[in-house]
């Protein structure tokens with residue numbers, strides 16, 4: 054930190070202390086090894102011969118400090134419970150995800166202006182996650198949505214808290230803020246506006262077999278959650294009860 | 299300007315885990331090339347074009363320096379290119395440009411990826427670091443989720459079903475069992491699978507099941523590229539690069555609803571946008587199609603003189619880390635009108651024995667996907683196809699397209715953020 058900068062707000066001291074430890078432990082030096090007898094050689098399948106290999110285990114721990122740049126206001130907005138986008142004064146495009154410069158070639162990298170957006174929008178597309186990377190396993194099953202916030206022209210990636218069989222393209226949603234917020238997109242989530250029925254053309258709902266298979270595999274996800282984390286089906290369903298207003 | 303050809307290649311068989319390390323795997327692939335092409339004196343190689351994707355996966359930066367010296371090609375010019383899944387295709391196209399420019403006559407293209415040194419969840423995380431880590435990454439979908447969302451959009455607009463995705467998953471496996479270098483065969487043997495088997499497989503990110511998703515692999519491939527002047531010295535059956543094309547789209551797929559550079563570029567595709575959903579400001583490609591592929595295909599076809607791709611091409615190896623990508627690519631590669639991708643599956647056009655079979659190798663979901671080597675493995679497969687050497691190479695004639703003369707390769711990275719197309723001929 055140089056003389057020309059000063060910390061305006063600091064919410065990182067505890068994390069720094071915690072990560073000092075990880076950084077020291079995660080310093081790339083081998084911590085152990087295994088000798089593995091495994092298939093070797095450049096052959097077709099089934100023609101391998103065995104060889105012994107030494108496999109070392111090396112950690113890597115690191116804590117990045119990353120500026121969110123000129124769109125910092127969007128992420129600070131999340132902490133304040135506000136949703137911001139940016140608007141190009143030349144062509145009128147409204148960006149959420151925010152961009153500090155317009156990407157319309159005719160606008161010649163025109164700097165944009167901040168606009169506050171309403172906590173509502175519609176689902177542009179989605180996927181229903183029944184398996185995920187480690188950090189999100191406890192959130193399973195979750196819906197990853199690309200939601201077009203009302204007034205914006207682009208779509209924002211956001212989790213939709215809904216029964217995984219109650220989501221479709223064009224569904225109206227409200228944006229909600231979590232109690233505890235860190236200034237990242239997981240601070241917010243979307244919930245369906247109540248009282249909506251899927252349209253007849255909804256690709257998931259129009260295909261009875263697809264829906265039946267999805268329900269069957271959701272059962273396996275619930276079993277996994279119970280086994281691994283002790284999360285019951287009731288606890289999962291509770292998440293979807295957030296009022297949609 | 300000189301023509302450029304692929305005149306030989308080799309591979310280090312990809313699998314989920316290989317205990318030889320990258321440079322040793324590359325050396326084995328390189329040995330296969332040298333055995334194949336006894337006329338090749340290593341000293342004739344003028345440039346080494348390296349291709350690998352992730353620095354995170356192996357705790358090693360500048361891995362290409364290790365590889366290039368390991369096979370004794372240091373002192374010569376050489377460098378790495380990197381662009382996610384597009385990496386090996388870009389390496390190939392870069393080598394093509396270098397020869398085309400007249401600077402070099404003989405280039406070794408070397409690609410590899412070692413993806414199992416961290417646990418699977420971390421591998422997926424490291425790969426997802428190729429998405430925008432301030433935005434898309436943070437909501438936890440990673441590539442399974444992004445691609446599933448893209449497919450839902452296309453499915454909703456144009457009406458393919460999960461059964462169409464299943465047909466492609468089954469096709470890839472039933473091709474891969476005839477490929478003795480395929481990861482599917484290594485893990486599952488040589489029995490055919492059926493659509494019923496597909497529907498028993500686990501859903502990971504609806505509409506995708508595990509079988510619809512790319513493999514995690516460790517493996518390597520090398521290709522020898524030559525100018526017209528020297529090509530025949532190394533191969534009796536050079537595979538000529540007739541045309542290449544490159545294209546890009548936005549980093550974040552959600553931004554493609556207002557994809558200004560694409561505005562008005564493809565009016566026919568904008569017209570084929572269904573009216574039952576709200577129309578984004580830029581209806582093509584938006585989140586349903588791959589604009590980079592359209593751009594790249596048009597350039598490649600023009601340079602290769604292709605006017606009726608389905609009729610003129612004999613086979614294709616596509617970059618489809620998820621099966622729905624293929625349905626979109628058929629449309630973006632101008633094989634059929636927008637929205638008709640599903641018809642090419644249902645009518646069998648892209649199946650083995652069809653008019654334009656795709657993924658005969660098994661593709662990214664059943665052959666292998668060691669990222670930095672993937673398009674090179676597919677190119678090597680096409681090289682053997684156009685030379686009609688599949689029966690000899692695989693000990694099995696099933697995957698040989700008899701009399702094949704022209705083939706297409708496409709590759710891309712991210713969610714179609716960057717990619718290209720190459721048209722080859724015998």
Ligand SMILES: [Zn+2]
Nearest residue numbers: 141144155160
């Ligand atoms: Zn503008």
